[in-house]
Amino acid sequence: MDKLLKLIEEDATLTTEQLALMLSMEADEVKSTIDRYESEGVILGRKTIIDWDKTDSETINAIIEVKVTPQRDRGFDRIAEKIYNYPEVKSLYLMSSGGFDFTLLIEGKTMREVALFVTQKLAPIESVTATATHFVLRKYKDKGVIYGANETDERGNE
Amino acid sequence: MLDYQRMLNKTVTEMKPSGIRKFFDMLSGMKDVVALTVGQPDFITPWHIREAAIESIEKGKTYYTSNAGTPELRLEISKYMKRKFNLSYNPQEEIFVTVGGSEAIDVAMRAILEPGDEVILPQPAFVCYEPIANMQGAKVVHINTRLENKFKVTAEEIKNAITDKTKMLILPFPNNPTGAILTREELTEIAEVLRGTNICVLSDEIYAELTYGRKHVSIAEIDGMWERTIIASGFAKAYAMTGWRMGYVCAPAPLLKEMLKIHQYAIMCASTASQFAAVEAMRNGDEDVEYMRAEYNRRRVFLLDGLRKIGIDCFEPEGAFYLYPNIGKFGLSSEEFAERLLYEHKCAIVPGTAFGESGEGFARISYAYSLKHLSQALERIEAFVKKLKSEK
Numbered sequence: 001m002d003k004l005l006k007l008i009e010e011d012a013t014l015t016t017e018q019l020a021l022m023l024s025m026e027a028d029e030v031k032s033t034i035d036r037y038e039s040e041g042v043i044l045g046r047k048t049i050i051d052w053d054k055t056d057s058e059t060i061n062a063i064i065e066v067k068v069t070p071q072r073d074r075g076f077d078r079i080a081e082k083i084y085n086y087p088e089v090k091s092l093y094l095m096s097s098g099g100f101d102f103t104l105l106i107e108g109k110t111m112r113e114v115a116l117f118v119t120q121k122l123a124p125i126e127s128v129t130a131t132a133t134h135f136v137l138r139k140y141k142d143k144g145v146i147y148g149a150n151e152t153d154e155r156g157n158e
Numbered sequence: 159m160l161d162y163q164r165m166l167n168k169t170v171t172e173m174k175p176s177g178i179r180k181f182f183d184m185l186s187g188m189k190d191v192v193a194l195t196v197g198q199p200d201f202i203t204p205w206h207i208r209e210a211a212i213e214s215i216e217k218g219k220t221y222y223t224s225n226a227g228t229p230e231l232r233l234e235i236s237k238y239m240k241r242k243f244n245l246s247y248n249p250q251e252e253i254f255v256t257v258g259g260s261e262a263i264d265v266a267m268r269a270i271l272e273p274g275d276e277v278i279l280p281q282p283a284f285v286c287y288e289p290i291a292n293m294q295g296a297k298v299v300h301i302n303t304r305l306e307n308k309f310k311v312t313a314e315e316i317k318n319a320i321t322d323k324t325k326m327l328i329l330p331f332p333n334n335p336t337g338a339i340l341t342r343e344e345l346t347e348i349a350e351v352l353r354g355t356n357i358c359v360l361s362d363e364i365y366a367e368l369t370y371g372r373k374h375v376s377i378a379e380i381d382g383m384w385e386r387t388i389i390a391s392g393f394a395k396a397y398a399m400t401g402w403r404m405g406y407v408c409a410p411a412p413l414l415k416e417m418l419k420i421h422q423y424a425i426m427c428a429s430t431a432s433q434f435a436a437v438e439a440m441r442n443g444d445e446d447v448e449y450m451r452a453e454y455n456r457r458r459v460f461l462l463d464g465l466r467k468i469g470i471d472c473f474e475p476e477g478a479f480y481l482y483p484n485i486g487k488f489g490l491s492s493e494e495f496a497e498r499l500l501y502e503h504k505c506a507i508v509p510g511t512a513f514g515e516s517g518e519g520f521a522r523i524s525y526a527y528s529l530k531h532l533s534q535a536l537e538r539i540e541a542f543v544k545k546l547k548s549e550k
Contacts, residue, residue: 014529018460021459021463022459022460153193153196153200155198155200156198157178157179157185157197
């Protein structure tokens with residue numbers, strides 16, 4: 001069933017019928033498989049990749065490294081929960097690096113908004129001992145998609 | 159005033175421009191057209207292959223290679239032919255590197271054909287064979303492959319076409335434009351007809367990597383056929399390397415030696431940077447080929463299903479990246495159908511007649527496009543078909 005997951009990971013808009021055709025399966029079977037993946041938590045959600053720079057909307061992304069003191073009994077999980085519950089936090093990873101423990105990706109409207117999040121929400125969390133914020137200047141590729149890629153078909157007709 | 163007509167070679171001035179070209183000229187300049195005309199992959203050459211060429215340039219490898227191509231590349235081609243198609247070719251004497259599959263076809267035909275010779279060519283087929291044969295003064299004997307036979311040429315048809323002048327049989331399978339392939343059984347029957355003759359087979363296997371459901375079989379693998387077969391192939395379709403112009407020819411040494419002379423005088427050698435890329439492709443590109451084949455296959459079933467659902471009959475092609483639907487029932491000639499679809503619904507396909515007269519009633523639709531693009535095209539074709547039905 002790897003194939004089904006790979007296909008919908010690549011393109012969430014494929015219909016059950018299209019998937020059935022491509023996988024030589026029955027549409028019902030595709031649907032029930034997807035349903036099962038959803039209930040098992042294999043499929044977690046579906047989103048759209050947007051190049052916000054091409055819209056009027058202002059957004060800024062930052063990568064923040066966070067060093068923490070793990071808590072007794074619950075290790076990093078409790079702290080992670082505190083951090084990821086902020087809606088500004090788009091991704092949160094526990095890292096194997098020696099210098100810091102978490103990397104989080106954050107999205108805000110302005111640099112100031114991101115800075116405020118770090119100083120007023122993230123840094124004050126009890127176990128957080130240090131943070132380092134890196135602002136993203138430009139996105140070239142995200143989730144396998146190249147931003148601003150040339151979409152004109154320049155192939156010659158041979 | 160110079161008389162250019164008198165100056166020029168008559169065989170050339172009488173050569174018809176490619177039928178595909180004519181249609182593409184109509185296309186150029188039109189805006190917002192959803193085209194399904196392109197005969198080349200929509201993938202970019204995999205990065206590791208491009209990188210190998212860049213590295214060769216950075217290292218200053220900008221010399222001519224030997225006429226036959228670099229020893230490394232010939233060795234890779236030899237290993238590839240064994241690995242993929244169970245064919246044995248000695249890299250020193252039975253393989254050389256050409257400027258695309260096109261040059262491979264050209265040198266093969268020029269080395270074999272003389273004025274008065276006959277060449278058997280199944281039709282529809284890619285456009286290059288007949289003009290090259292004519293340049294040699296050879297005559298092309300067409301076999302019109304038929305829908306009932308899934309556009310395969312049969313042993314019986316070949317047998318009936320053979321005369322004492324027949325010098326060469328061209329086998330362009332997997333076929334552009336039909337997507338037809340020949341199976342081992344069918345090739346064995348054809349081999350039976352050829353055995354005992356002195357006929358050379360030019361097997362154009364440029365689409366060999368793009369078959370769906372079963373693996374490509376070369377006629378050279380059939381008992382007694384290797385000795386008479388020239389394989390023309392290349393990297394373009396398999397590795398998405400059209401612009402690199404990398405092809406090769408495999409043939410028994412006595413044939414190859416003579417073909418190499420033409421290549422040597424006309425071309426000298428194929429592009430050096432491209433040869434470095436080609437080595438990398440054959441060494442480390444099997445996964446890329448797999449990936450692209452799976453993608454094409456998805457598009458194939460998607461488009462085939464889409465066409466059938468809107469009422470266009472189409473046989474299921476097993477190779478290349480084209481569908482060859484039957485559009486005869488709409489009461490238009492292939493050209494009219496394609497022209498009206500283009501002008502009234504801004505969707506471009508190639509009329510079957512661009513690939514020979516037997517293409518009347520058919521059209522070539524390329525699926526070397528994204529699924530999204532194919533969906534858009536299907537919507538336009540559907541609107542056109544609805545209009546045609548209401549006109550009836």
